[in-house]
Amino acid sequence: MPPIGGTSPPMISQAPRDPDTPVAIIGAGPAGLMAASHLAAAGVRVRLFDRMPAPARKFLMAGRGGLNLTHSEPLDRFLTRYGPAADHLAPAIHAFPPEALRAFVEDLGEPTFVGSSGRVFPKSFKASPLLRAWLRRLGEAGVTLHARHDWTGWTEDGALSFRTPEGTVTVRPRATLLALGGASWPRLGADGGWRGLLEGRGLTVAPFAPANMGVLLDWSEHLRGRFAGEPLKRIALSCDGVSVRGEAVITGGGLEGGAVYALSRIIRNAVARDGKAKLAIDLRPDLSVEQLASKLRAAPERLSFAERLRKAAGLSPVQAGVLRDGMPARPATPEALARLIKQVELTVTDTCGLERAISSAGGLSWADMAPDYGVRGQPGLFACGEMLDWEAPTGGYLLQACFATGRAAAEGILDHIR
Known part of the structure; x- marks a missing residue:
């Protein structure tokens, strides 16, 4: 079979177990590539299958704005970012923590380097140089990549079956690793279409839902027309008692950005429960209500309301626009205005769908997974x-868990085939 970078192999007929294919990995994203690296380093022959013409399309897309590989915060806090799944993921991340990932990338x-936010990036700031070096290393280790191989399940006698431009291909490995991704950004290859195949074997797959997605708000025409695409910097967002600091971006239909993504699970659950979610924006999280009210009281009387917001409260034009959009009436006192600036209440009517979400919730149940x-x-x-x-939220947590679980699965496969 051709090495990585070669052409697709010819059609394979129904055949006994292939001695040259101890392991088949289906899915050439970060998790599948990491598993292939670990297995190949142990001397195991690996064949890597992907339905797209080229590997790691979503990984490349994620790197367009700067590839955030992982985060440098203490590991105990790092693990809390995974919410209910933290206990399941902890062993894999402990075995392959952010420091190990950085060493792997540097190798x-x-x-x-660590950015000012604690996030970790390659110095090139791009995914493509890293992916090229990675694929070259895999090719040198004998890993073969088979592009345009769309997995369609198993044959009656248990072989893996793939649909290719040349016809049906079947493979019978000693071990199979599924690294098929979630259901977000389906145009990049991972669309969750494997769900029915696993459910057909009696496995449980939790329904997919958007994660790290934008939210929909009923902005006024004025705000939408003037400020769509503008960033809201140094704010805090709160929903259902959970608050995060960060940034967001006004869109024509609502909000997106890091602070929104960090609350995506909370917001999504509130919308599912109540049909809507209450989202509060603190436009000056660095000041208390009392400090802000003091600044507003000290402002000269001659200032207009807009000037008072800009000069005394320190609001940018887009922040002032959001304040006005969520303000039923102009507050009568500096204290009332300060309270409103600290808590602009908005109603989320829905979340953006999977086609626009950075990642997805749901997937193969942990109850069906061994350690x-x-x-x-x-x-x-x-x-x-x-x-x-x-x-998990953006910030390096998504990729870290993909890399770590890929390596952990490779360890499990090594034990199995030994």
């Missing part, structure tokens, strides 16, 4: 990455 010739990332009741079948039922 590929891509130095990393070694083997799938219970399915000998020789393993799973990893975003196709499992977990979610």
Whole structure:
């Protein structure tokens, strides 16, 4: 079979177990590539299958604005970012923590650095140089990549079946790793279409839902027309008692950005429960109500309301626009205005869908997963990455868990085939 970068192989007929294919990995994203690296380093022959013409399309897209590989915060706090799935993911991340990921990337010739926010990036700030070096390393280790191989399930006698431009291909490995991704950004290859295949084998797949997605708000025509695309900097957002600091961006239909993504699970659950979600924006989180009221009282009387917001309260034009949009009437006192600036209440009518979400919640249930990332009741079948039922905010947490679970699944496969 051709090495990575070669052409697709010819059609393979129904055949006994292939001695040259101890492991088949389906999905050439970060989790699948990491598993392939770990297996190849142990001397295991790996064939890597992907339905797209080229590997890691979503990884490349994520790197367009600067590839955020992981985060440098203490590991105990790092793990809290995974919410209900933290206990499931902790062993894999402890075994392959952010420091190990940085060492792996630097071994590929891509130095990393910690940004002012604590996020970790390659110095090139791009995904493409890292991916090229990674694929070159895999090719040198003998890993073969088969592009345009769309997995369609299993044959009656248990072989893996793929649809290719040349016809149907079947493969019978000693172990199979599913690294098929979630259901967000489906145009990049991962669309969750594997759900029915696993449910057909009696496995439980939690319904997919958007994560790290934008939210829909009923902005006024004035705000939408003037400020769509403008950033809201140094704010705090709150929903259902959970508050985060960060930034957001006004869109024609609502809000998106890091602060919104950090609350995505909370907002999504509130919308599912109540049909809407209450979202509060603190436009000056660095000041208390009393400090802000003092600044407003000290402002000269001659200032207009707009000037008072800009000069005394320190609001940018877009912040002032959001304040006015959520203000039923002009507050009569500096104290009342200060309270409103600290808590502009907005109503989220819905969330953006999977086609625009950065990641997805839902996936293969942890109840069907063994600690070694083997799938219970399915000998020789393993799973990893975003196709499992977990979610995390942006900031490096998504990629870290994909890399770590890919490596953990590879460890499980090594034990299996030994």
